[in-house]
Amino acid sequence: MRYCIILLSVLAISCSKREKKYAPLTEPVSVLFDSSLKPFYHGVASGDPLHDRVILWTRVTPEDSLPSIDVTWEIAEDESFSSLVNSGTLTTNPDRDYTVKVDATGLSPDKHYFYRFKALDGTSMTGRTKTAPAGGRDSLTFAVVSCSNWEFGYFNAYANIAEKNVDAVLHLGDYIYEYATGKYGDTTIGRINLPVHEIVTLQDYRTRHSQYRLDEGLRKISIAHPFITIWDDHEVANDTYAEGAQNHQPEEGDFNVRKAVAKQAYYEWLPIREGEKHYRSFSYGTLADVIMLDERLEARTKQAEGKDDPELWNTERTMLGKEQRDWLLAKLKNSTATWKVIGNQVIFSVVDESFRPNAKGTDSWNGYPVERTFIADHIIHDSIQDVIFLTGDTHASWAFEVVAFDLKKYNSKTSAGAFAVEFGTPSISSSNWDEFYPLDTAKLGEQLYQKFNPHLKYVNGIDHGYLLLTLYPDRAKSEWYYVETLREINLSERKIKTLEVNKGTTKLK
Numbered sequence: 001m002r003y004c005i006i007l008l009s010v011l012a013i014s015c016s017k018r019e020k021k022y023a024p025l026t027e028p029v030s031v032l033f034d035s036s037l038k039p040f041y042h043g044v045a046s047g048d049p050l051h052d053r054v055i056l057w058t059r060v061t062p063e064d065s066l067p068s069i070d071v072t073w074e075i076a077e078d079e080s081f082s083s084l085v086n087s088g089t090l091t092t093n094p095d096r097d098y099t100v101k102v103d104a105t106g107l108s109p110d111k112h113y114f115y116r117f118k119a120l121d122g123t124s125m126t127g128r129t130k131t132a133p134a135g136g137r138d139s140l141t142f143a144v145v146s147c148s149n150w151e152f153g154y155f156n157a158y159a160n161i162a163e164k165n166v167d168a169v170l171h172l173g174d175y176i177y178e179y180a181t182g183k184y185g186d187t188t189i190g191r192i193n194l195p196v197h198e199i200v201t202l203q204d205y206r207t208r209h210s211q212y213r214l215d216e217g218l219r220k221i222s223i224a225h226p227f228i229t230i231w232d233d234h235e236v237a238n239d240t241y242a243e244g245a246q247n248h249q250p251e252e253g254d255f256n257v258r259k260a261v262a263k264q265a266y267y268e269w270l271p272i273r274e275g276e277k278h279y280r281s282f283s284y285g286t287l288a289d290v291i292m293l294d295e296r297l298e299a300r301t302k303q304a305e306g307k308d309d310p311e312l313w314n315t316e317r318t319m320l321g322k323e324q325r326d327w328l329l330a331k332l333k334n335s336t337a338t339w340k341v342i343g344n345q346v347i348f349s350v351v352d353e354s355f356r357p358n359a360k361g362t363d364s365w366n367g368y369p370v371e372r373t374f375i376a377d378h379i380i381h382d383s384i385q386d387v388i389f390l391t392g393d394t395h396a397s398w399a400f401e402v403v404a405f406d407l408k409k410y411n412s413k414t415s416a417g418a419f420a421v422e423f424g425t426p427s428i429s430s431s432n433w434d435e436f437y438p439l440d441t442a443k444l445g446e447q448l449y450q451k452f453n454p455h456l457k458y459v460n461g462i463d464h465g466y467l468l469l470t471l472y473p474d475r476a477k478s479e480w481y482y483v484e485t486l487r488e489i490n491l492s493e494r495k496i497k498t499l500e501v502n503k504g505t506t507k508l509k
Contacts, residue, residue, distance in 0.1 A: 146392025151185020153486025173232025
């Protein structure tokens, strides 16, 4: 009799545990889910590759609001996972929005690996990643991207990069946009921001990140290649600086709170190593050092009101802050790599926009001339050669022989007066010049920029796409690829421009 009572008690407890119910998980973006991917609707991603490790990422989406989920991860040398290199189990929960991030160690340099996750009786897509080389290479190729806006169209350029042979994707910022529906986009194609209002809260930013990761092109590129990312302004709000933003109003609350939750969501949803500082560097063996700058949230002072604002030349105004600036200059000076590649959100080279009388032009390095001159002086004084600035933000393609001083001292035939080169990548989907102005006006703008800026060797303010940067021991090559359309999923593209610079020179050809 006593045995029966104990047995019945055990069964009662067991049934109680099985029958415990949780509230259904509310997912604002569930209408976009592909049910065949359950519970890994957002795919997988990898990032911040080092010689011996890489960040692996996914998001598990349960049906109910579970307090925690155990997730198994595996990384292998082969796609069948018969040669496991590392594996483990970790727990995610609502505090991380059910995202998963692991620093997979024990890897070998310059090698492709395959990885996957398992949870809730499901298995994720298989992702492919690649570690950074430790020694010499005949070449390196980086895809350079920025400015993907959901409402302006499909991320077809991402999907095309997924098919390319690249070592990593360098994302220079504006990975998401914060605007409300219809405020900055083209809703006629049916891509509507979620939430529909401007994002301000933690849940708002999480929802917008979740939506972006459901774009087919972004899912494809994330599965195929590791990312090295840096934020620009729209990950928080337009024209962000350390203590505020143009697109943050008093009625939207404390900016520092908004900044903090935006950063939290960014780190949850991107395959980035979380540390004290957002700026960081990556060694790609003897061929390249990649230096990623934070030109928004680290220390930037508020933008000047215009080119005639006396504050423009205030020596206390900064884009980087002293700590980051000193770190950058030390990285450049101590680098033994052939190419020093700087991931830079806004145009570094001086730009003459005097043909645009109402142009403010102070959100770029034009608005921080004292600090720009300081950096340029150090590069020149320390005889640092083969510096390449990579730039996003502008929704246009650029190629400069970098001049940070008086353009009158620059010689367009010999390149004297230039000390580096700069390549600007077009937007993935964010509006170009011809989407705000008539096509003829946009083309005239291209002509005027080149007329007033002899160090500018290429500009395209009309086409969407990406930049491929290929580095060789003796030269660097930049190729601009453009997609045919954003209004539908369409992988047609064309390569329009190629420019090269030889090692030891700043002359683009």
